[in-house]
Amino acid sequence: MQACVTLYQVETDIPSLHDNRGDLDRLRKALAMKLSGRTPVVPFQQLAHVAEKFRESGFKGTAVINHLPHGPELIDFFPTHPNVLPGMALDLGTTHLEASLIDLITGKVLATANRPNSQLVHGADILERIHFATKNDGLDVLHQAVIQSINDLTAQLGKTASVSPAKIRALSVSGNTTMIHLFLKLNPYHICREPYIPMANAPDPCPAYELGLDIHPAARVWILPNVGSYFGGDLISGILACDLDRKEEICMLIDVGTNAEVVMGNSEWLIACAGAAGPALEGGVAQMGMRAGKGAIEHIKIDPETGSIKYTTIDNTPPMGICGSGIIDLVAGLYLSRMIDIRGKFRPNRMGDRLIRDKESPAFVVAPAEETVNNTPVIISQIDLDALIRSKAAMYSILTTLINQVSMKFEDLENIFVAGAFGRHIDPRQAVVLGMLPDLPLQTYVPIGNSSLKGARKILLDASTWDRCHKIAKKITYIELNVNQEFMIRFSGSRFIPHTDHTLFPSVPFFSED
Amino acid sequence: MQACVTLYQVETDIPSLHDNRGDLDRLRKALAMKLSGRTPVVPFQQLAHVAEKFRESGFKGTAVINHLPHGPELIDFFPTHPNVLPGMALDLGTTHLEASLIDLITGKVLATANRPNSQLVHGADILERIHFATKNDGLDVLHQAVIQSINDLTAQLGKTASVSPAKIRALSVSGNTTMIHLFLKLNPYHICREPYIPMANAPDPCPAYELGLDIHPAARVWILPNVGSYFGGDLISGILACDLDRKEEICMLIDVGTNAEVVMGNSEWLIACAGAAGPALEGGVAQMGMRAGKGAIEHIKIDPETGSIKYTTIDNTPPMGICGSGIIDLVAGLYLSRMIDIRGKFRPNRMGDRLIRDKESPAFVVAPAEETVNNTPVIISQIDLDALIRSKAAMYSILTTLINQVSMKFEDLENIFVAGAFGRHIDPRQAVVLGMLPDLPLQTYVPIGNSSLKGARKILLDASTWDRCHKIAKKITYIELNVNQEFMIRFSGSRFIPHTDHTLFPSVPFFSED
Numbered sequence A, B: 001m002q003a004c005v006t007l008y009q010v011e012t013d014i015p016s017l018h019d020n021r022g023d024l025d026r027l028r029k030a031l032a033m034k035l036s037g038r039t040p041v042v043p044f045q046q047l048a049h050v051a052e053k054f055r056e057s058g059f060k061g062t063a064v065i066n067h068l069p070h071g072p073e074l075i076d077f078f079p080t081h082p083n084v085l086p087g088m089a090l091d092l093g094t095t096h097l098e099a100s101l102i103d104l105i106t107g108k109v110l111a112t113a114n115r116p117n118s119q120l121v122h123g124a125d126i127l128e129r130i131h132f133a134t135k136n137d138g139l140d141v142l143h144q145a146v147i148q149s150i151n152d153l154t155a156q157l158g159k160t161a162s163v164s165p166a167k168i169r170a171l172s173v174s175g176n177t178t179m180i181h182l183f184l185k186l187n188p189y190h191i192c193r194e195p196y197i198p199m200a201n202a203p204d205p206c207p208a209y210e211l212g213l214d215i216h217p218a219a220r221v222w223i224l225p226n227v228g229s230y231f232g233g234d235l236i237s238g239i240l241a242c243d244l245d246r247k248e249e250i251c252m253l254i255d256v257g258t259n260a261e262v263v264m265g266n267s268e269w270l271i272a273c274a275g276a277a278g279p280a281l282e283g284g285v286a287q288m289g290m291r292a293g294k295g296a297i298e299h300i301k302i303d304p305e306t307g308s309i310k311y312t313t314i315d316n317t318p319p320m321g322i323c324g325s326g327i328i329d330l331v332a333g334l335y336l337s338r339m340i341d342i343r344g345k346f347r348p349n350r351m352g353d354r355l356i357r358d359k360e361s362p363a364f365v366v367a368p369a370e371e372t373v374n375n376t377p378v379i380i381s382q383i384d385l386d387a388l389i390r391s392k393a394a395m396y397s398i399l400t401t402l403i404n405q406v407s408m409k410f411e412d413l414e415n416i417f418v419a420g421a422f423g424r425h426i427d428p429r430q431a432v433v434l435g436m437l438p439d440l441p442l443q444t445y446v447p448i449g450n451s452s453l454k455g456a457r458k459i460l461l462d463a464s465t466w467d468r469c470h471k472i473a474k475k476i477t478y479i480e481l482n483v484n485q486e487f488m489i490r491f492s493g494s495r496f497i498p499h500t501d502h503t504l505f506p507s508v509p510f511f512s513e514d
Helices: A023-034 A044-056 A118-122 A126-133 A138-161 A177-183 A233-242 A278-282 A324-336 A382-405 A420-425 A428-434 A451-461 A464-475 A485-493 B023-034 B044-056 B118-122 B126-133 B138-161 B177-183 B233-242 B278-282 B324-336 B382-405 B420-425 B428-434 B451-461 B464-475 B485-493
Strands: A005-011 A060-068 A071-078 A086-092 A096-103 A109-116 A170-175 A220-223 A251-256 A260-265 A270-275 A296-302 A309-313 A355-358 A361-367 A378-381 A416-419 A445-449 A476-480 B005-011 B060-068 B071-078 B086-092 B096-103 B109-116 B170-175 B220-223 B251-256 B260-265 B270-275 B296-302 B309-313 B355-358 B361-367 B378-381 B415-419 B445-449 B476-480
Touching: A005 A023, A023 A044, A023 A060, A023 A071, A044 A060, A044 A071, A086 A138, A086 A177, A086 A233, A086 A451, A096 A138, A096 A451, A109 A138, A118 A126, A118 A138, A126 A138, A126 A177, A138 A177, A170 A177, A170 A233, A170 A451, A233 A251, A233 A260, A233 A270, A233 A416, A233 A445, A233 A451, A233 A464, A251 A382, A251 A420, A251 A451, A260 A382, A270 A382, A296 A324, A296 A361, A309 A361, A324 A361, A324 A378, A324 A382, A324 A420, A324 A428, A355 A378, A361 A382, A378 A382, A382 A476, A382 A485, A416 A420, A416 A451, A420 A445, A445 A451, A451 A464, A464 A476, B005 B023, B023 B044, B023 B060, B023 B071, B044 B060, B044 B071, B086 B138, B086 B177, B086 B233, B086 B451, B096 B138, B096 B451, B109 B138, B118 B126, B118 B138, B126 B138, B126 B177, B138 B177, B170 B177, B170 B233, B170 B451, B233 B251, B233 B260, B233 B270, B233 B415, B233 B445, B233 B451, B233 B464, B251 B382, B251 B420, B251 B451, B260 B382, B270 B382, B296 B324, B296 B361, B309 B361, B324 B378, B324 B382, B324 B420, B324 B428, B355 B378, B361 B382, B378 B382, B382 B476, B382 B485, B415 B420, B415 B451, B420 B445, B445 B451, B451 B464, B464 B476
Parallel strands: A086 A170, A170 A220, A251 A416, A270 A476, A416 A445, B086 B170, B170 B220, B251 B415, B270 B476, B415 B445
Antiparallel strands: A005 A060, A060 A071, A086 A096, A096 A109, A251 A260, A260 A270, A296 A309, A355 A361, A361 A378, B005 B060, B060 B071, B086 B096, B096 B109, B251 B260, B260 B270, B296 B309, B355 B361, B361 B378
């Protein structure tokens, strides 16, 4: 396994009247012998520096080689073998950026860090960003904002690991298609317009200085390829993280971020689709919704008999809001305790003093004011519930549409990998109760954490992953749901808890309408 | 024959829900089918522009492809097929720059231009430039100066041909090793110090914007490779220009610029050497010396009996000075009319009123004040004569050393190609009289003009020339004269007209010392 940047020790003959090759030509020839005969290209920006270092070091030392898809590239030279060779893997999310600093020699994680995407002030979600990008200098503003966010994150990683950012030799980036467009300053206008065509799905690795990144100028930026407008490199990362493309049995991967993206298949075939199911599940839509972080209610139990509520928060602090997994627990609990009906509507006669009015909408008090961090009750309103029902209906419809495309049943799946914060925090049982995920044995569901970041790390640590990614991207059959009739029909049927057709969810209690 | 940049007409399917590839991916795939399956790389700087142009053009039009040694590169897209595709070939000389603007589609020359090298104010010759480059910010100053000269020349070409410089798609550069170092901002310090090692002999083609050139930013700069410190890409150009590397018979190529550089061989082998023989021959040393340009005395006839002088000037204007070919004619004439002796010293009793004193040195009046453009006589002093004798001795010694290396005789040569202004203007017979060139039938000598520029054109118009150049560079055996004992001995013997051993010049009258 060879990283995307590696070190090569070389020692050449000393120049003489009988061997008057140029310094750089001498070095390149010696390296070609270690690179299967391929002479490394030297970018102009590094030409003088590399030649000088080689001479200063007495014509021996360690060369730094980028393993680009079209051949090796020589970018630096050290007199002695460095102890670490830092690379940075980045999950470029719509709301959050998460990154690891990795030693490309050992694979060891040197530091991790995360921070909000500075583009947030210009639009909460992808559609708003695309809209902003297509006005005046919006694209430039968004591009600069994300570059600044990455540079801030780089500084943070560098500080934690005591590594100068200028020593970072590679950056891999995994993100959705829109985020990658904004990162590369590509106009995202057509992403959200039928037939939903990105400008570029598979950009070549480009030098960091061309993007204005604060890492080593000749570090290459390796971008995970997209498959379509709503299927980004972050999901290719997910496939890498769970090795879906190498499985013998058929598995499924679900990634709920800003969108819900789903892939199914094995080593022989891959099929995918994506749709807007995310925001409510991610905590981005509910009024009290928040990202899965400190103070978020992540789990809730409601006693079906008494209606009493127990919750836990992340880091066990007083609650500030409620994250996706908390909302799912809550709504499943509300259903099982019959405080909402199968359409997700409040049943006031079951709710007692938990029912309040919030603005124009009835709402349910999850945590009263006296329990919370800021003396504001954590509530969920009917509006939030309606949004959740739409999201869960979308999710189940996506899964059903996909499995029907290949004439299979959910029972045929060996595993369903669930990526992201959603996968890490949700209780699959509660999602099944809601009718969001199919009614399968719970061990079918495997959380895989931040798979976007994991895939980005793989690209850094194994240069052959680049090829693998592009093969995956080519192999995937992508189903466009935005215009899929079947999906629209299934969506309507899924807007009940657990489903209109309750034989699909044999393990979930069914309550006929009162 | 394929130019280094070419156009490809493409038309792809229109994107649809059933074919949702990204714009650029669609274009690259269509191009790969025309590029033997090789998918072109797209530099980050061109990514958005190319994708947008492709879409704007309705997914059909003409792509611009750089044929780089490691694979194709897609850099632009036009809705319609352009009529011209300008490329620029540059002879980057120490004192002068000469360039052609060429249409890469037809090979037609659109314009030519020349101008002095702005580095001249920082040093007249290579050694002075190297010295200047190694002081403080000297390298940067020289680099900027030559870039500015090139940009000025580009503007001039553009104006003549009515082509915007930004439309120039490639630049090929042929120059001596020091000039190429300064052009690329590489430290030339070791070029003039034993064992005379350049920093880089074979740089990769780099994008024009990285060098600050005013042509299209993604145009690649193709630099003819050097063989050694005193054997530059300009001589590789010379080999290309006379096809020396493709000859069946053995030939020789002589290029007299700032240095005298000589190559000999055929399609099987090439041997070369270079030495400081040039300045006096180029008109750079003699007090009244000038480059072969308007007002330069280029030919002189002296009646051996009467000593009367006839001269012609370039463009037939009153004389301003005397160029290399004029000096050779003059000195040969002085010798045949016995106004100088075999050591090149004035013989006052033969000179009449042509003999004057100039400062501390005796001098010969070539053109009296009343005939010249600025009322100053054109003269040649004993000091100038001594310099010329040294130069001609160096030249002949170089040729002899080289031919002896392969145990051959001058008579074995099919042709001697003489490059540059020197080759264009000199009368080989006069050079033979002086003992500068071997005493061979005059048809052996073939002037080939500015072969540096011709080679640079070949690189532009035939992409396979890049490989050919590098093969030539690898094939050449280079003899370092600076430390060659044989050369030093031969040099002493050659400091007579025509030579100490006058049997070497049977056609030249020999005068025993008076």
